[in-house]
Amino acid sequence: MSKYPFFYSAVCALILVFLSHSALAEAPGAGLARLAGGGAAISDSGGRVELNVEMSQPVPWRVHTLDGPPRLIVDFAELVWDAALEVDSGSVLEVNTGTYRPGWSRLVVVLREPLAVDSAEMRVADDGSALLTMQLIPTTADDFRDNAGIDPVEVPPVVAAPPPASGRLRVALDPGHGGIDPGAEDGDLREAELMLAFARKLKEVLLRTGRFEVVMTREADVFVPLEARMTLARAAGVGVFLSLHADSLAEDDGAASGMTVYTLTDNLTDAVALRLAERHAQNDILAGVDLAGTEDEIAFVLLDLARRETMPRSEALAETIVSGFRSYELALNSNPHRRGSFTVLKAAEVPSVLVELGFLSSDRDRERLMSEEWSARASEAVRDALLQWADEDFLMRQGFRK
Ligand SMILES: [Zn+2]
Numbered sequence: 001m002s003k004y005p006f007f008y009s010a011v012c013a014l015i016l017v018f019l020s021h022s023a024l025a026e027a028p029g030a031g032l033a034r035l036a037g038g039g040a041a042i043s044d045s046g047g048r049v050e051l052n053v054e055m056s057q058p059v060p061w062r063v064h065t066l067d068g069p070p071r072l073i074v075d076f077a078e079l080v081w082d083a084a085l086e087v088d089s090g091s092v093l094e095v096n097t098g099t100y101r102p103g104w105s106r107l108v109v110v111l112r113e114p115l116a117v118d119s120a121e122m123r124v125a126d127d128g129s130a131l132l133t134m135q136l137i138p139t140t141a142d143d144f145r146d147n148a149g150i151d152p153v154e155v156p157p158v159v160a161a162p163p164p165a166s167g168r169l170r171v172a173l174d175p176g177h178g179g180i181d182p183g184a185e186d187g188d189l190r191e192a193e194l195m196l197a198f199a200r201k202l203k204e205v206l207l208r209t210g211r212f213e214v215v216m217t218r219e220a221d222v223f224v225p226l227e228a229r230m231t232l233a234r235a236a237g238v239g240v241f242l243s244l245h246a247d248s249l250a251e252d253d254g255a256a257s258g259m260t261v262y263t264l265t266d267n268l269t270d271a272v273a274l275r276l277a278e279r280h281a282q283n284d285i286l287a288g289v290d291l292a293g294t295e296d297e298i299a300f301v302l303l304d305l306a307r308r309e310t311m312p313r314s315e316a317l318a319e320t321i322v323s324g325f326r327s328y329e330l331a332l333n334s335n336p337h338r339r340g341s342f343t344v345l346k347a348a349e350v351p352s353v354l355v356e357l358g359f360l361s362s363d364r365d366r367e368r369l370m371s372e373e374w375s376a377r378a379s380e381a382v383r384d385a386l387l388q389w390a391d392e393d394f395l396m397r398q399g400f401r402k
Pocket residue numbers: 176177183184191245246247280
């Protein structure tokens with residue numbers, strides 16, 4: 001350690017940042033995940049080797065193997081690795097855990113013999129905690145070498161919780177930004193705070209109908225990476241995802257006032273959408289999230305298949321929200337339904353929209369966003385739109401299955 005004093009102190013500083021952040025994150029589902037329950041353990045079980053990692057909440061993760069010597073490598077986004085891993089296996093030579101890159105923890109298991117990943121999944125319990133379970137089986141040295149590399153051994157599935165037995169629609173509300181990422185700012189106003197306040201109001205309005213359950217991607221002023229927001233919502237088994245924003249844009253591009261709903265596109269998008277999506281991704285990078293390789297090709301092929309069914313449902317939701325705003329006579333953007341490549345909209349099986357409620361850079365929007373009366377009407381417009389969409393979506397899907 002004394003050979004790398006700078007590196008060591010940098011790691012210490014990171015750990016301190018992690019600890020102070022997680023101390024702020026009191027609400028479940030917000031902030032950083034930690035090891036929970038039985039913690040992490042690796043053991044032999046009937047000819048297999050089993051790895052279990054229990055954590056306070058689900059996080060994005062990936063697994064791959066490396067040869068020379070054979071190693072199993074598991075990366076976790078935003079997981080505070082604050083306990084030792086218990087090893088009770090003859091197949092394991094050594095384990096190491098720690099921060100690999102800012103925002104990512106890494107577990108390295110040095111293997112005594114070549115083992116292949118047979119199954120790997122993260123399951124979410126009712127209390128919101130998550131368990132990653134991995135089964136390893138013996139393989140030949142040749143096969144191990146052929147399969148080793150930085151590509152994931154398999155696409156890590158997050159097994160979604162079942163939809164609520166109550167028959168209610170579980171809605172994810174995603175207040176944009178938070179913590180070290182304030183989003184757009186104007187004087188004392190911060191997009192992150194405004195959106196959290198709006199999401200809380202909308203949550204109440206939705207719950208009052210008795211038709212919805214609500215999952216928030218953050219409940220406090222904490223930073224949550226874009227990917228983690230999506231993962232969290234999927235793991236909670238939500239049926240629909242609404243990201244809430246009020247960004248800033250230069251007035252002169254004509255797109256910078258009134259409400260806009262965005263749906264996902266993989267194609268080139270209009271300049272405004274591109275700028276907003278880039279800014280959101282940039283905020284993640286500034287906050288220390290390593291985005292490299294988070295979207296690998298194998299995953300994309302599978303995701304595309306699921307998206308084909310989901311996209312029309314998201315499009316319909318966007319249209320219904322626009323009509324909702326129109327019938328409440330709330331200010332709409334000149335082109336109120338746009339498409340962009342936003343990270344939070346990429347949960348393949350969950351209809352998702354990003355709502356720019358208005359723009360902090362517009363004087364009139366700013367006034368609206370600060371008004372209690374406007375927020376109440378906007379919440380009701382979104383509520384009515386969700387009720388209508390849920391009914392139409394149900395009928396449409398019944399039709400699909402005939
Ligand atoms: Zn934003």
